[in-house]
Amino acid sequence: MAGISSLGIGSGVLTSDLVDQLVAAERKPADIRLTQKTERAEAMLSAYGRLRSAITELRLPMRQLSAADNLKVFSASSSNENIGVSVDSATASRGTYSLDVTSLAAAQALASRDVFVDRDTAPVGEGSLTFSVGDKTTTITIDSSNNSLQGLANAINDSDAGVSAGVIDTGSGFQLVLSADETGTANAVSITANDSDNNNEDGAGLSRFAFNAGMNTGAGFEETIAASDAVMKINGIEVIRATNNFENVIDGLSFDIKEVGTSSVKVTQDFAAVADRVQGFVDKYNALQSTISGLAGYNAETEVAGLLNGDGTVRALQSQMRQILTGVIPGLENASVRSLADVGISTDPKTGALEFDREEFEAQLKSNPDDVTALFAEQGRTTDAQVEFVRSGSDTQPGKYDINVTQAATRGELVGGSAVAGTVTIDASNDELSLEINGATTINLQLTQGSNLSAQDLVADIQAQLDSNAALRASGDSVQVGLDSNNRLTFTSGKYGSESSVSITSVEDGAQLGLAVAEGVAGQDVAGTINGRVAKGDGQVLYLGSDAGPASGLQVRVLGDQVGARGSINFVQGVGKSMVDLVNGFVGADGKLESRTASLNRELENIQESQIKLEERIEAYRNRLVKQFTAADSLIAQLNSTRDYVSQQLAALAPQNNRNSN
Numbered sequence: 001m002a003g004i005s006s007l008g009i010g011s012g013v014l015t016s017d018l019v020d021q022l023v024a025a026e027r028k029p030a031d032i033r034l035t036q037k038t039e040r041a042e043a044m045l046s047a048y049g050r051l052r053s054a055i056t057e058l059r060l061p062m063r064q065l066s067a068a069d070n071l072k073v074f075s076a077s078s079s080n081e082n083i084g085v086s087v088d089s090a091t092a093s094r095g096t097y098s099l100d101v102t103s104l105a106a107a108q109a110l111a112s113r114d115v116f117v118d119r120d121t122a123p124v125g126e127g128s129l130t131f132s133v134g135d136k137t138t139t140i141t142i143d144s145s146n147n148s149l150q151g152l153a154n155a156i157n158d159s160d161a162g163v164s165a166g167v168i169d170t171g172s173g174f175q176l177v178l179s180a181d182e183t184g185t186a187n188a189v190s191i192t193a194n195d196s197d198n199n200n201e202d203g204a205g206l207s208r209f210a211f212n213a214g215m216n217t218g219a220g221f222e223e224t225i226a227a228s229d230a231v232m233k234i235n236g237i238e239v240i241r242a243t244n245n246f247e248n249v250i251d252g253l254s255f256d257i258k259e260v261g262t263s264s265v266k267v268t269q270d271f272a273a274v275a276d277r278v279q280g281f282v283d284k285y286n287a288l289q290s291t292i293s294g295l296a297g298y299n300a301e302t303e304v305a306g307l308l309n310g311d312g313t314v315r316a317l318q319s320q321m322r323q324i325l326t327g328v329i330p331g332l333e334n335a336s337v338r339s340l341a342d343v344g345i346s347t348d349p350k351t352g353a354l355e356f357d358r359e360e361f362e363a364q365l366k367s368n369p370d371d372v373t374a375l376f377a378e379q380g381r382t383t384d385a386q387v388e389f390v391r392s393g394s395d396t397q398p399g400k401y402d403i404n405v406t407q408a409a410t411r412g413e414l415v416g417g418s419a420v421a422g423t424v425t426i427d428a429s430n431d432e433l434s435l436e437i438n439g440a441t442t443i444n445l446q447l448t449q450g451s452n453l454s455a456q457d458l459v460a461d462i463q464a465q466l467d468s469n470a471a472l473r474a475s476g477d478s479v480q481v482g483l484d485s486n487n488r489l490t491f492t493s494g495k496y497g498s499e500s501s502v503s504i505t506s507v508e509d510g511a512q513l514g515l516a517v518a519e520g521v522a523g524q525d526v527a528g529t530i531n532g533r534v535a536k537g538d539g540q541v542l543y544l545g546s547d548a549g550p551a552s553g554l555q556v557r558v559l560g561d562q563v564g565a566r567g568s569i570n571f572v573q574g575v576g577k578s579m580v581d582l583v584n585g586f587v588g589a590d591g592k593l594e595s596r597t598a599s600l601n602r603e604l605e606n607i608q609e610s611q612i613k614l615e616e617r618i619e620a621y622r623n624r625l626v627k628q629f630t631a632a633d634s635l636i637a638q639l640n641s642t643r644d645y646v647s648q649q650l651a652a653l654a655p656q657n658n659r660n661s662n
Helices: 002-006 016-065 149-158 205-209 271-296 312-326 358-367 369-376 455-468 470-475 575-587 592-661
Strands: 074-078 083-087 095-103 109-112 127-133 136-142 163-169 174-180 189-195 221-225 230-234 237-241 245-250 253-257 261-269 345-347 354-356 379-382 387-391 399-407 411-415 424-426 432-437 441-446 450-453 479-483 489-496 502-507 527-530 533-538 541-543 555-558 564-572
Touching (some): 016 271, 016 312, 016 575, 074 083, 083 261, 095 253, 136 149, 149 174, 174 221, 189 205, 230 253, 253 261, 271 312, 271 354, 312 345, 312 575, 312 592, 358 369, 369 575, 379 387, 399 555, 411 502, 424 455, 441 470, 450 455, 455 470, 455 479, 455 489, 527 541, 575 592
Antiparallel strands (some): 074 261, 083 253, 095 230, 109 221, 127 189, 163 174, 230 237, 245 253, 345 354, 379 564, 387 555, 399 527, 424 450, 432 441, 479 489, 527 533, 533 541
16 A cells, blocks of 8 residues: 555556545445345344244243143132141142141150260260161260260261250250151150160160150150151041141142141132133233234335235244134034134234133133143043043144053062961061162161061051151152962052062061062053054053154053053144244244244355455455556656656757757
């Protein structure tokens, strides 16, 4: 650019300003074209972004309505605020229940009978203490490093034994206090001492801290609060829990009790709550229609069309939504409710917006709950009462599919090696039994000691301990104990399928019980076909994988032990599921909008590349002009110089010619 400042010296015409004007003229058409293309592509991206946002907003309410549980919302009320109730709509049902709470669950509390003069220096003894709380056993060691009342309390708290310890200053000395971490009689504390003086029953040293539940008199601790279970009668039936929270005593209902007393609990279906969810869908749909109108509509007054007017993607979206929202749902052709119009949801022909009649909807939901549910949510209607619809897959098509079972699901079971003795005596020599359930959960049982026990007494004791076992409850598993026809003990897992099993891992002198260490027989998964395709089994669930035709992904639960033809299932895919699939088809990773925006982004990249090429071409053009102008200017300068020389020579000759002429 430095050389361009000298342009025009020779000619006075071929100046740098002229170069700039010529370059600008060359650039202008391309600049205008690229700018217009950029602005349009960016405007289109913005428009598709707004459309994507509005479509995505529609997905959540439709996803909620696509789940059948969300269309049968229940609410529960208690006449006593101290007996709270919560409801899970997935499993609850209408009903009224009379509750009578007679006892609250409490955690056991103990206080040492001995009072110590000092918490930090007065020795308590050395050796070990073993704590048994529920099915957990923990041993702590007391030695010279922690031989004090506070040291003992700290050791207990650090051991995670299921019991907490503290030291109380009574004013006349210090006492050790203990409290079980969990409520309930199953979590009562038992303490065994192993004193360094080799006398664990002399009431001196660590033996002062021995305690067995029910042995309050003469024990090392005084029971200040007894462990107790919560007891409640529901419609006259007594229910016992280790905590004050009764979960799923009745399907879908949980109770939280704070005081002894009575209450009337009423569970009703909340039709208004379901209508609110439908209203949420209607509002989001109408917001989408408003967005589409702004982006793709035509204003007759201003004669201005929206940026996406005539856009194929928008037309496809509107067409498919209308088809879903106005058509009869496949599978409901003969039902009382067949389309959205039947439940008070209609379309305004002028605006395309939905109009919602709440009263009509709630009336239909109350009169035809199953059909209204199927209208929105996916539903599988089986002809066999012991076959239940579980779920569909993304590729499952509406239709009727036959089910055939070739092998029923079974549970893992262990049977004792011999019959239980006529009468059984349980004492310290044979009261311990350990089981492994479903290959994952270990259960340690300590049978209740007693004599002249019948086989039925033994079954009842084992079953009660299994039902209250913390490890078993935490795993979500269960075990049923019984007697077979030969009076042998049977242990049956509550789980179905090949992962179901019961094993005895240890038993103390099991001769009277007919038990020994053994592995039971594992359960079997259900097997059969759906729609003539061989299905896979997982416990009681029979299911098809992908690429299995129109029933791909369909899952059913087969109850009972009947094999052979088990009727059929009519799968209905409601509006909710169809709309969710439609939305995903437009805004998903491989959706239509993603494809369109990706194309526009590529277009912007191409425009940027064209801009770079334009700059290169314009720079080359400028350089070419400068070279041409420089050469021309140099030539003109030479011609001007020659002209001046000739003029000078002619001027010099003129006087001489004048003299000669004189």
